[in-house]
Amino acid sequence: TEEIEQAMDFAEETVMENSNLPYMHDSTMEAKRIFECLIHPVKPDKFFKELWEKKPLLVKRHMKQYNDGWFSTAELDRILREENLQFSVNLDITTYTNGVRETHNPVGRAYAPVVWDMYQSGCSVRLLNPQTYSRNVWKLLSMLQEYFGCCVGANTYLTPPGTQGFAPHFDDIEAFILQLEGKKHWRLYSPRSDAEKLPRFSSGNFTDVDLGEPILEKTLEPGDLLYFPRGTIHQAKTVGDEHSLHITVSCYQKNTWGDLFEKLMPRAVQLAVEEDVEFRKGLPRGYLNFMGVANSDVDNPQRKEFLRKVEQMMMRMISNAPVDAACDQMGKQFIHDSLPPVLSEAEKSCSIHNGGEKWDKQKSQVVGATEIEPDTAIKIVRKGILRLLTEEDEVRIYHTLENARLYHKVDPQYIDVEAEVASAVEFLIHSYPEFVSVENLPLPTLEKKLEIATSLYEKGLLITGEPLTSLDDDSSCDN
């Protein structure tokens, strides 16, 4: 890790103001930019080639404001006052003292004075899913989820001076730690075995005797970044009389080849059975007498023949494995796991969120009626906002628009559409980030084009090139 730290020891000229990001013309580009900013000055290519899932990265920026805007202890104070946070559900109060890790959550709502009282007495405060309450964290995660193409989560950790809140352990996610306030001294350790490399599940708490020598030991300061792969054992404590606040951004939980194969292989079997009569033929009579673990050492021609046959049929099955359908299932799940998009005011006024009919208080009537027209320019709101797939003989558009900021609070949302309009939806996906005219959708009739465009627009999936003009005589002059 020597060279990594070396490479990172720099000062940056211009700081992007995190809370004030231009939002959002081409979500793919924006997402790329935000990630570049996150790991700056390391380049993504280098990062993914040399570090990702391999080793930790520490970037010391010597720029205290670099991570500003994402979150702060003052925002935590605000949230505790304004929102009904529940201990254990949304917030944890922990200590790690003399090798003992304890949780001190009371029951019920976490009122600010109660939380601060415990903080004062040396407890760490972990806020789960800050994106539910913080618009900036929501923005950050929603862009990173577009970048990674997988669920991105976060926790924030507030640690009082001179304490450590958690025991050494490893997690099942790729971790990006952004130091926001104060200092924290980190120690990282390699996985203890091959089986714990890139693990599927987080560990329990370790004690010092479980650990070897740290592979990295450094103090994070405001503006710094620390990345480490899942499986990396870690612990951290505040130093001196300063508190510490950081946010941990996490991703790539259950997003591996193995997860894809878990979806793929049962489907591959099912397809083979349906389409290939060989898979519907009976097993050889008596095979249970020479197969099975108790027979694994038996040297038997029938056994060899059986194994040969299994292999041959597996090859046959593989060559027809429905890889795309399995990817679509991964994609469907990603849509369900996703945060809804953060829309700018401009975007809202070009979409169902704020375009179209309104109640006019003075006139006591509805004004501003609009309609999608043949020449209306449309595009989908974000690249990653929807996924088209075929299920139960229906063509379905799964989308993130009605998801909540709280993970899985809402059931998967989809629209059934006619099979023939699938091509128009694909056209919109592939055209992104360009606008297209409704009349250019690849459908046989203008009626169909307007119908699907209106339908997607009314579900909030499209934005128009500019706000739709009202059809009302009235509104055109008065509003």
Add this chain to the structure above:
Amino acid sequence: TEEIEQAMDFAEETVMENSNLPYMHDSTMEAKRIFECLIHPVKPDKFFKELWEKKPLLVKRHMKQYNDGWFSTAELDRILREENLQFSVNLDITTYTNGVRETHNPVGRAYAPVVWDMYQSGCSVRLLNPQTYSRNVWKLLSMLQEYFGCCVGANTYLTPPGTQGFAPHFDDIEAFILQLEGKKHWRLYSPRSDAEKLPRFSSGNFTDVDLGEPILEKTLEPGDLLYFPRGTIHQAKTVGDEHSLHITVSCYQKNTWGDLFEKLMPRAVQLAVEEDVEFRKGLPRGYLNFMGVANSDVDNPQRKEFLRKVEQMMMRMISNAPVDAACDQMGKQFIHDSLPPVLSEAEKSCSIHNGGEKWDKQKSQVVGATEIEPDTAIKIVRKGILRLLTEEDEVRIYHTLENARLYHKVDPQYIDVEAEVASAVEFLIHSYPEFVSVENLPLPTLEKKLEIATSLYEKGLLITGEPLTSLDDDSSCDN
């Protein structure tokens, strides 16, 4: 109803500004005042004696602004834009045309332009539970629930000009209709039979042939009030080219003697069996041969003796029936059904909601530590906010503080306390609305007094006479 209408036909001098109610010194008094305002100029005594559960009341006020502030179509427009409302769950789109009642709910989120588009084409819009989104409706209902001592709900109904949104029907609640915008022509009909008087369940849709002559037929205008008991059949339509908006406040659903008896009688049996050996004695051998519907006409001395014995034991059971325990079960359910209280800023700063420790951004530390002292003046936040009961051998305080504005979104919330502090809690309940000193709580030691007071304060159940003073030297000068 002649005299009623007569009595109501008046103009009021001073209109209370609904949205700006003084909030909240003695919740019992406030609640009384708001109800008086609601049915003004009818007096509550007269109302409950002559009309309640008996006949409709129409108050024509000739003051368009009288009901202003509770809700408006403009607020509906705002809610549709800001909140994720779901068709069918939070909002219904309906028509009643040529005797046919239809629901036109699309699937998923109700975006404003889609709702207005349907409204424009003649559909009514029913918003369920507006208290979830409207602070003023929340205030209104939370006060009325304190007044009635039972769950109070609401819907709002927006009807386009020249239409009717619902078929004639009756409901299972006492209805108070506040006309907010436009005019609506109402027709009310008596229950069709004794069995439909004060019914337990709402009816299906009727057709005109089911109905007799209206017992009341009038047009509501802004500022007017219409009350009618559950079981009253009703229908209403807009007239002329004006839309109509009203809010229906509902109460006394499942809050009858029968509901109390459903809780009481099984408990009475259980208690009798536990405490009275007579109830544990065997039934007379062979009683099945002379009892049962098939033997109900049999004239038989054994049968007579059996019936006499049943009656005698019922009398015995009744005399010990645990009426208070059953009332507490009603009360517990009321606490669960309740809206949380609306707190003023002043109240917040005298309670856990905004008192006590805070994060000081400049100092990067917690400031403002406070503590309940022996001479701190305390009272419960609202009269109806908690209920003390004994369950599973625990003394429990059920409370409404952590309820959501959405009905039953949160499980019943309670705190287990030691049996000996029950008297202190009762003392606080009975002292309301007066403040008491912590040291005056009827408990043996000061320590216990401070402990229970702190505990209730930290759950948000108490307010102090004035904001607690910080213990910090620092904060006392700097903040």
Add this chain to the structure above:
Amino acid sequence: TEEIEQAMDFAEETVMENSNLPYMHDSTMEAKRIFECLIHPVKPDKFFKELWEKKPLLVKRHMKQYNDGWFSTAELDRILREENLQFSVNLDITTYTNGVRETHNPVGRAYAPVVWDMYQSGCSVRLLNPQTYSRNVWKLLSMLQEYFGCCVGANTYLTPPGTQGFAPHFDDIEAFILQLEGKKHWRLYSPRSDAEKLPRFSSGNFTDVDLGEPILEKTLEPGDLLYFPRGTIHQAKTVGDEHSLHITVSCYQKNTWGDLFEKLMPRAVQLAVEEDVEFRKGLPRGYLNFMGVANSDVDNPQRKEFLRKVEQMMMRMISNAPVDAACDQMGKQFIHDSLPPVLSEAEKSCSIHNGGEKWDKQKSQVVGATEIEPDTAIKIVRKGILRLLTEEDEVRIYHTLENARLYHKVDPQYIDVEAEVASAVEFLIHSYPEFVSVENLPLPTLEKKLEIATSLYEKGLLITGEPLTSLDDDSSCDN
């Protein structure tokens, strides 16, 4: 208990051969006779007046064969070989040594040699529900259930020489203990408190320090009977080098006034609410402020008024309580709990069990077609075999015919019949044990009479005066 023992110390001249009971002309009479035989020479009137649910009875008969035929260790040996009995489910292996009660059940099937091996090493063997495997126990219990009008069960206990299998405890049933083989020394103790008199639930295991002086201490010998009420604490051990076998017949579990009231009171409330508008009226506003355990000491006119009103309404409810419907629910449950009847060969040939059509092997065709005729003499198979009740607006005949010998193995069995035939079914019930002619059933047409008679006959509920004569010319000569 002195006089009881005295009274019982006698010798009987004629012993009824238990396994060879005349079976079954008038089940009511038979049932009475079997019970008289069980407690002989005590008379039932005296028994129920002086002892039942009050104190133990010990009958020393000095006739070793008196209880013979009901069960034997040899029959247990046969059952273990022929039936798939499972440890823990059908059989328990227990010890009680030095005050410690242990269960030694292996997993899975109880093979005879394994059971005997454990018996040899000092374990007691409890067979649950011997009626499932023993035809004589089945007979005994099915008659006693007819006598008592409630569920009657049994266990058998085999105890090796010089041991005790169970700790002192009490049960929730009336117990009749028939000593079958060897001797057993019993000690009985009074309930320890009023709350444990006629208890609803069995106790856990006691130790000697829990017990006072025995109220009865005697040794049972073959032919003897011991009865004691539920709640009586008891323990027993073998003496000398003899084993002991007894059967415990149990009844009156959950068959008390309290059980009837548990069914009655909720129905009484429901009926009151449906039929009496007073019960649908709202509770007085604010009652929660003066009712509830926290207000139970408050002296308040509203509270008094409330309590008075509750009492008055309870009286109203009681006077209309549906006692017969509740008894029918008890009766329905009894039908479900019941053993099916034991039919003699004669009875079978006069019923659907063996009457009517048969397959003729020689002719390869069905022969012996029979039909219920207008002059066919019919009666129900047993007095207690069915119960007529109204449920979900249907008239239903619940019956025991298809019950299994294993408790509740079969769901409640019933036939829906037309309301108008209910009177015919009642007529059959009340005519029992007399036969009646089909044409005398109280129904308007002969067709209806034949229809209901045929329908009941085909469900096995009726027997005919003599076997039905075949309609076949053939069969009349050949068979």
Add this chain to the structure above:
Amino acid sequence: TEEIEQAMDFAEETVMENSNLPYMHDSTMEAKRIFECLIHPVKPDKFFKELWEKKPLLVKRHMKQYNDGWFSTAELDRILREENLQFSVNLDITTYTNGVRETHNPVGRAYAPVVWDMYQSGCSVRLLNPQTYSRNVWKLLSMLQEYFGCCVGANTYLTPPGTQGFAPHFDDIEAFILQLEGKKHWRLYSPRSDAEKLPRFSSGNFTDVDLGEPILEKTLEPGDLLYFPRGTIHQAKTVGDEHSLHITVSCYQKNTWGDLFEKLMPRAVQLAVEEDVEFRKGLPRGYLNFMGVANSDVDNPQRKEFLRKVEQMMMRMISNAPVDAACDQMGKQFIHDSLPPVLSEAEKSCSIHNGGEKWDKQKSQVVGATEIEPDTAIKIVRKGILRLLTEEDEVRIYHTLENARLYHKVDPQYIDVEAEVASAVEFLIHSYPEFVSVENLPLPTLEKKLEIATSLYEKGLLITGEPLTSLDDDSSCDN
């Protein structure tokens, strides 16, 4: 099918008396013999090579008694009288008239006269799972299950003269039809498409227009056999004035390569993920943008690379697929599906079923204590009676001994054993049908050998070479 029918048209000299089979020295040999007898004179080799799963076989034997003993209408009559059969559950009453298939099941128990009455009026009677009630069918199926190594079931069909009970359809099992009484005219048709060849699910009812020309049309007479593969459409009716009775033996339901793969592939994925870090690596960022059905036509190097990688990893997974573990899962399920073995009296006396300790009525004590000795000769009761597998880190012996004759009435039964004794169990399996001495079991100590042998013997899994000799002095002389 020409040649088939030709080949089968023969007469046999000696008829095996079905109900009197020598039972059972080497279950593998016995099973082979019974199957040879079933399809005689076709040889198994020829049958499995040319006909099995390919085409129908009809054997006309011209020997009316050839199938005698398996079942008869007289046995059905007996079963209806002695057992509690339920319509719909155990028995179906059907007609197929004028192209309409109907079920006429009453509710509840199927009493013989009611069944015969319906039979007389032209209904067919299907008895499900006759092995539950008929010892000979139980024997037949239990041997065939040993032969096929899969679940074997049966139904019997009784059809009155001149009728057809079922519509044309196909089933999901291999069918062997044994004509027992009377004649039946069969018509068989090929599957209508490749997708319906060897189908996984039975069809609904067809009408004549769905069918082409029969591929076989013949009349079965007593003693004849008809076999056809799953997917073969079939219908049959009685001819002339004779009834027909046949039994259909079925096998190979869900016993295909596909079923094995359904168990294999998820395990293969799980194993790969656990043992190969490649499967725990993250999916390539952004793969959802070029994978999925909507991108299946896209020509894209990333896509090609992704597919190549999937294939490569599948190969990797396949080469380590846990085939034996999957076969063991099939085997475990087979054990659960299996009938328990039918034991001869001789076998019973050499096993726990009837060996060892007994109750001696005269002596009133247990006699005949026996023990497994080092030189006791043991073997497992049947080849296919148990399966050894590792599950949840336990070594488990699943066995059929405690299964009921009713399919899946009993949960899977197993014994946990120590890992070290697995080799002894394998030794017993592989030694079958030879006896081995306990002392020859491949275990380190004699104590262990005796322990496992005793343990298996006590679960009924072993038989000894001869009945164990009692240890009792007494019994050795007296018994």
